[in-house]
């Protein structure tokens with residue numbers, strides 16, 4: 001399956017192409033791709049955090065200046081703790097003071113925090129303006145940058161306020177992953193591997209086979225990896241853009257994982273939350289996956305420095321924390337399970353006992 005490079009992955013809704021995911025090795029094609037959105041007379045506001053701004057803001061500003069009327073930027077301090085309404089308010093103020101109107105364009109330059117936040121500003125400023133995603137982390141290139149989920153956190157409640165607002169373009173420059181800190185790369189791999197578990201066994205096997213080249217950040221292999229995950233994400237988003245049903249399968253591992261992340265005050269990376277490994281153990285108890293499949297998953301996690309256990313928590317507090325999860329529906333936990341490696345489904349029958357035994361397998 002993953003043998004040939006593609007440079008463009010169109011995303012469709014209701015039979016129409018809504019936007020393209022463009023895969024490149026540089027920012028060289030950015031001006032052409034953004035200009036194709038008809039930006040000549042528009043203003044563009046780039047939203048970036050302080051880390052990414054230091055690395056790429058000048059380069060991207062220069063490029064975009066050539067394809068629109070004016071470029072400004074709104075830079076906020078890096079960190080999940082700034083993915084909140086205060087930062088959104090700062091962005092609104094920047095847009096108002098710089099006279100942005102409904103025809104102008106926002107650009108999210110950064111990882112998941114920036115993409116979600118900028119997308120939310122775009123969804124709500126003047127009741128909605130267009131935006132472009134330029135994801136700069138592995139996680140945002142394969143997951144959060146695609147599919148139009150936008151939002152911010154309210155205190156320790158992640159993504160509690162948000163909107164579905166599709167980007168007009170996702171421009172992926174794979175080469176920026178070379179400056180990505182190792183732990184961020186590892187966290188991104190947590191999600192990539194899950195894509196294989198949820199929807200594509202062949203992709204999971206491909207990751208196993210190519211793990212050394214992926215870890216070495218071999219440019220060709222990384223591009224194939226990202227396009228493989230993008231295909232999976234696109235498939236789910238096209239079927240169920242607003243998460244009425246199938247899209248929830250992308251949340252494999254989230255019920256326990258989010259509870260763990262919350263109890264750890266979001267000090268751990270999302271891709272490191274070990275919720276999927278616990279969920280795999282529920283699948284094994286139910287006879288849906290085999291121990292050697294869990295072992296293979298665990299080995300791959302270890303290869304990419306993804307933790308496979310967690311300390312300092314107890315079962316009761318994790319289970320109590322799952323009750324506040326967005327995945328609750330009419331008081332019942334929507335749990336994602338695998339009926340085989342490469343296929344996930346929504347289950348509403350997972351018991352407290354099953355969760356307790358699953359947690360015991362990941363506690364140390």
Ligand code: GLY
Pocket residue numbers: 143144146147149243247250251
């Ligand atoms: N990250 C899960 C989703 O986009 O639905």
